[in-house]
Amino acid sequence: MKHFSWRALTCGLLIVCGLLSALPNFLPSSIGARLPHWYTDNTLSLGLDLQGGSHLLLQADMQALVAQSHAALADEAGSRLREAGIRFRIEDARAAPVQLRLLQPEQLPRAQSLLHELSRDPASGIKRFRMQAEGGMLTLALTEQWQAQLGQDAIDASLEVVRRRLNETGLVEPVVARQGEDAILVQMPGVADPGEVRTLLGTTARMTFHWVLAPGEAGASMMLPAQTGEERYRVAQDVALEGRHIRDAQLGFNPETGAAVVNFRLDNEGGRTFARMTADNIGRPLAIVLDDAVLTAPVIRSVIGGGSGEISGDFTPQEAGELALMLRAGALPVPLQVIEERTVGPDLGSDAIAMGLATGLAGAALVVAFMLAVYRGRGLVACLGLLLNLVLMLGILSLFRATLTLPGIAGIILTLGMAVDANILIN
Numbered sequence: 001m002k003h004f005s006w007r008a009l010t011c012g013l014l015i016v017c018g019l020l021s022a023l024p025n026f027l028p029s030s031i032g033a034r035l036p037h038w039y040t041d042n043t044l045s046l047g048l049d050l051q052g053g054s055h056l057l058l059q060a061d062m063q064a065l066v067a068q069s070h071a072a073l074a075d076e077a078g079s080r081l082r083e084a085g086i087r088f089r090i091e092d093a094r095a096a097p098v099q100l101r102l103l104q105p106e107q108l109p110r111a112q113s114l115l116h117e118l119s120r121d122p123a124s125g126i127k128r129f130r131m132q133a134e135g136g137m138l139t140l141a142l143t144e145q146w147q148a149q150l151g152q153d154a155i156d157a158s159l160e161v162v163r164r165r166l167n168e169t170g171l172v173e174p175v176v177a178r179q180g181e182d183a184i185l186v187q188m189p190g191v192a193d194p195g196e197v198r199t200l201l202g203t204t205a206r207m208t209f210h211w212v213l214a215p216g217e218a219g220a221s222m223m224l225p226a227q228t229g230e231e232r233y234r235v236a237q238d239v240a241l242e243g244r245h246i247r248d249a250q251l252g253f254n255p256e257t258g259a260a261v262v263n264f265r266l267d268n269e270g271g272r273t274f275a276r277m278t279a280d281n282i283g284r285p286l287a288i289v290l291d292d293a294v295l296t297a298p299v300i301r302s303v304i305g306g307g308s309g310e311i312s313g314d315f316t317p318q319e320a321g322e323l324a325l326m327l328r329a330g331a332l333p334v335p336l337q338v339i340e341e342r343t344v345g346p347d348l349g350s351d352a353i354a355m356g357l358a359t360g361l362a363g364a365a366l367v368v369a370f371m372l373a374v375y376r377g378r379g380l381v382a383c384l385g386l387l388l389n390l391v392l393m394l395g396i397l398s399l400f401r402a403t404l405t406l407p408g409i410a411g412i413i414l415t416l417g418m419a420v421d422a423n424i425l426i427n
Contacts, residue, residue: 015388015392017395018391021399022395024040024042025394042398042401043398044398044404045189046403046404047405053189053190055187055340056187056188056201057185057338058337059337060155060334061334064334065150065151065154065333066147070142073098073140073142077140081115086104086110086111097139097141098140098141099137099138100139101137103136108133112131115140119131124149128146151181155178158334161333162186164328165325165326166186166197169197174186174187174188175188184336189403198338200326202336204291205332206290207246207290207327208239208240209241209242209286209289210224210239211284211285212284212285219236221234221235231294233287235294240277241277242270243331244330245267246270246327246328248264248328249328251263252320254310254312259315260316261320262327264308265308271305271306275303278303282300284299285297285298285300295313298312367383367386368383382423385419389416
């Protein structure tokens, strides 16, 4: 008897917890506003087919990825040859394949031996590039297998960045999934105008720091435009600090001018590098570059320690907030282009919900009538068990903040149908 009491008490507590977990889905907004947010937030969210929203299909720009990979290969091979004292000239740093012309052709065998060590990826063992020698020219071309591996890694990393960016915006349960080999599917329930999200996801947000070169100063350089205005900057081609070291970024306001700025913090390695480079270059302008455009180029007046800094520019508060969001989420490893965009109107969702409720209630009424007519008292107990089954399912789904879709409703109905069959067999 005592064993039965403990079992009944346990079942009762589980039923009460399930009812409390499912209750926020049925509370009116007037009552929900008086309750704690941690409780009322445990509700089911409706999917795209019920609530309406937007559907985006993003395709990765693999040509840009291959070009970036060839440029990185040129830098890596050039560094290895310079360390060995081999003089060379890169025909075109952005060209594919990479062409290195040795200034002393007799060093060709030694250069081939050095670069052969870089030809295979140490982690996967995949051959990264093929090397051809003709005269004093070395040609390096990425293999198809390595390009496929780079594409797969880029898509996997892009999925995580897209998820982080959407989560930062506060969207409810966005669906982010891989589509084919080079595309990402994004579904956003409740978003009627995806314009801002499209811009957010289409921005690579690759941030780098470069020193601005003075007129006549030697060194590899590139001309970059300002993000606003017609000014152009001649900056060092070598990156002084990578944006991947940014650990956090938040919208802020300059206390003197009231202008919107982005306050950022660096990780430990980035903070040490930033302090060292500012200490060695006092009085020199440092360009902050976002997607090949200069945001601002402040002059370093003193050592910047503590691993924090400020990005100022002609920002509106919304633009500064979006920039901070993208820096927190990280840069996309490959540009994404929107190739398909569809919007599902809320009327379609309302019709689907109304039809589902009507058919569900009609089916439930027929089942209850059948059970009561055939099994009488035992049928009533079975119907109460079905109701508790439904409430417990809704409570568990609400606890995990699951998204309810039409296939999900079909699954719930199928579960209840199987429970009815079980009750009939038991009776």
